[in-house]
Amino acid sequence: MALLEIAGLHVRYGNIEVLHGIDLRVGEGEIVSVLGANGAGKSTTLLSISGLVKASAGSIHLGETPIHKLPAHAIVKQGIAQVPEGRRVFGTLTVEENLSLGAFVRDEKGEVRQTLGWIYELFPILAERRRQLAGTLSGGEQQMLAIGRALMSRPRVLLLDEPSLGLAPLLVKAIFQTLKEINGKGVTMVLVEQNARAALKLAHRGYVMELGRIVLEDSSSALMENPEVQAAYLGGEKGR
Amino acid sequence: MEQFFLQLTNGLAVGGIYALIALGYTMVYGVLKLINFAHSDLFTLGAYLGLTLLTSMALTDRLGPFWGTVLLAFMVMLLIAIVGALLDRVAYRPLRQSPRLSAVVSALGASIFLQNTVMLVYGARFQVYPQGILPSTAIRVMGLDIPMVRLIVLCTSTLMMLALFFFIQKTKTGTAIRAAAIDQGAARLMGIDVNRVILMVFLVGPALGGVAGLLVGLYYGQINFTMGWGYGLKAFTAAILGGIGNIPGAMVGGILLGVIEAMGAAYLSIAWKDAIAFCVLILILIFRPTGLLGERVAEKV
Numbered sequence A: 001m002a003l004l005e006i007a008g009l010h011v012r013y014g015n016i017e018v019l020h021g022i023d024l025r026v027g028e029g030e031i032v033s034v035l036g037a038n039g040a041g042k043s044t045t046l047l048s049i050s051g052l053v054k055a056s057a058g059s060i061h062l063g064e065t066p067i068h069k070l071p072a073h074a075i076v077k078q079g080i081a082q083v084p085e086g087r088r089v090f091g092t093l094t095v096e097e098n099l100s101l102g103a104f105v106r107d108e109k110g111e112v113r114q115t116l117g118w119i120y121e122l123f124p125i126l127a128e129r130r131r132q133l134a135g136t137l138s139g140g141e142q143q144m145l146a147i148g149r150a151l152m153s154r155p156r157v158l159l160l161d162e163p164s165l166g167l168a169p170l171l172v173k174a175i176f177q178t179l180k181e182i183n184g185k186g187v188t189m190v191l192v193e194q195n196a197r198a199a200l201k202l203a204h205r206g207y208v209m210e211l212g213r214i215v216l217e218d219s220s221s222a223l224m225e226n227p228e229v230q231a232a233y234l235g236g237e238k239g240r
Numbered sequence B: 001m002e003q004f005f006l007q008l009t010n011g012l013a014v015g016g017i018y019a020l021i022a023l024g025y026t027m028v029y030g031v032l033k034l035i036n037f038a039h040s041d042l043f044t045l046g047a048y049l050g051l052t053l054l055t056s057m058a059l060t061d062r063l064g065p066f067w068g069t070v071l072l073a074f075m076v077m078l079l080i081a082i083v084g085a086l087l088d089r090v091a092y093r094p095l096r097q098s099p100r101l102s103a104v105v106s107a108l109g110a111s112i113f114l115q116n117t118v119m120l121v122y123g124a125r126f127q128v129y130p131q132g133i134l135p136s137t138a139i140r141v142m143g144l145d146i147p148m149v150r151l152i153v154l155c156t157s158t159l160m161m162l163a164l165f166f167f168i169q170k171t172k173t174g175t176a177i178r179a180a181a182i183d184q185g186a187a188r189l190m191g192i193d194v195n196r197v198i199l200m201v202f203l204v205g206p207a208l209g210g211v212a213g214l215l216v217g218l219y220y221g222q223i224n225f226t227m228g229w230g231y232g233l234k235a236f237t238a239a240i241l242g243g244i245g246n247i248p249g250a251m252v253g254g255i256l257l258g259v260i261e262a263m264g265a266a267y268l269s270i271a272w273k274d275a276i277a278f279c280v281l282i283l284i285l286i287f288r289p290t291g292l293l294g295e296r297v298a299e300k301v
C-alpha cells in the first residue's frame, strides 16, 4: 500500500491540458525523484498534490484518504507540505515568523517549539538569523528556510520542487545531506529536480516526465545506468 | 507657538480619523489587490448608524458619556463589520476568479448603492449629532486649552491602532493575514484558509472605518450622505502616502496627512488646504514611488 498514490491525473490550465494521465506511487519512508525537462509538468504535478491546482480527472490518495477534492489548506492538515519552486519565503516577515507560519495547522504550542528546536539544529544559520527579514537572506539560506518552514507542519510527505536551483555545488551537497537526515526521521519525500545526478543519488526510485506524461519509472541505480537517461539528464556520462 | 500646538492636536485628531479609514483600504488591497471603493460609504454608514443608536437608545443618558460612547463605538464596529462581510460576499467574492476590472466595477456599483441607500433612509440634508453628549469643555494640558472632544478622538484612534497593530503583529491570525498579503499561494501551502483571511479583513477594515465615521460625527457634529467622498479620498491618499498594502504605512500616512493639512490651513491658506495635501502626496511619490513604508525589502527571486 503506497502512502501517496496518484492515478490517471489530468490537469489543465484554461483550455490547455498539461498533464495527460500521471500515475505515481510513493511508499512510506521512500524518497522518490521526478526528473524532466523544462515544461514537462513536474511543478504542476506537485501543485496538484498540494491542491493549488485542481485535477480535471484522476485521483490522489494519501493512505486511504482521497485528497484531490480537498482545498489546499486542508491538504496541509492531512500531512503534506511543500517546498515550492522559487522557495517563496515571506520576504518581509522574519525568519522566525516564516517558521511559525509553517506550523499554522498545529495547535500544541510545546510540541511546535520542539519542532522549531529541531529545525534550528538542522540549519543553525536560521537560528542565528531568526529576527532577520527572510528577504535579506542569501539564496541558500532562503532554501533552508523554505525546507524548515515546510517541516514545521511535521508532514508525512514532503514535496520539494527544485531545491538545488541556483545554489553552489557545495551547498547543494550539504542540503541534500540534510534531506537524507530528515528522511531518516521517517519523512517521505517527492523530489523534483533538474540536477538529476544529485537527485538520483539521494532518491530510492525515480520517474522521468516528458510533455505531461511519465515515460520511465525505475530504481535510482537502474535509471543512472539507463543510456537514455544518461544522454538526456546526466550529460552523456558514458561519452565522457 | 500656542497656535502651532493647537493646530498640531487638531491635525493629529483628523489624521487619526484618516488613518482609521486608510487601514480599511490598505488591508483589503494588501490581500486582494483590490481598491474597495465602497469603503468610504461604510464610513458614512458608520456615522449614520452611530447617530441612530445614539438618539434611539439614549446610551449616554443611561451609562454616562464615557461608557455610553464606548458601548456605542463597539456597536457601530460590530454592525459595520457585518455590513463589510456582506459586501464582500455579495459584491466581490463571486468575482474572485474574474478579471480584476470586474471587481473594480463591482466596487463602484456597491459604493453608489450604499451611498444612495443612506440618502434614501436618512435624507439628503445634513444631520446633526445631539450636542452635549461629550463634554464641551476644554482641558488644560501643558498650558494649552484643548477641547475634550479632540482628546477623545485622539485617544480612540490611538487605541484602535495599537490594538490593530498588536493583532496584526503578534497573533497567529494577524501573521496569516500578513502572509496572505505577501503571497497567497505560499500562504495556502502553510495551511492558511485564504477565504477566512479575506473575511477577517472585511470584518476588521470596515469596523475601523465605521468607528471613524462615528468619530467625525462626534468631532464635527454634522454628517451628510456625501461625507464619504472627501474623507475616502483623503484616506486613500494617506494609504498611498504610507505605501498601499502596508498597515503601519496607513497609520503614518493618515496622521501625517492630517497634520500637514492642519498646518497648511493655519499658516498658508484654508482654501488651499486640500491642494497642499495632494502636493505633498505627489512630491513623496516622485521621490518614493512605493510610498513611505512600502516594500522596504526587495524580495529575492
Ligand SMILES: Nc1ncnc2c1ncn2[C@@H]1O[C@H](COP(=O)(O)OP(=O)(O)OP(=O)(O)O)[C@@H](O)[C@H]1O
Pocket (backbone or CB within 6 Å): A013, A018, A036, A037, A038, A039, A040, A041, A042, A043, A044, A045, A085
Ligand atoms: N499558471 C499557468 N498557466 C498556464 N500554463 C501554465 C501555468 N503554469 C505552467 N503552465 C504550463 O504548463 C506546462 C508545465 O509546466 P510546469 O511548471 O509544471 O513544468 P515544470 O516541469 O515544472 O518545468 P520547469 O522545469 O521549468 O520548472 C508548461 O507548458 C507551462 O508553460
Ligand SMILES: [Mg+2]
Pocket (backbone or CB within 6 Å): A042, A043, A044, A085, A161
Ligand atoms: Mg517547475
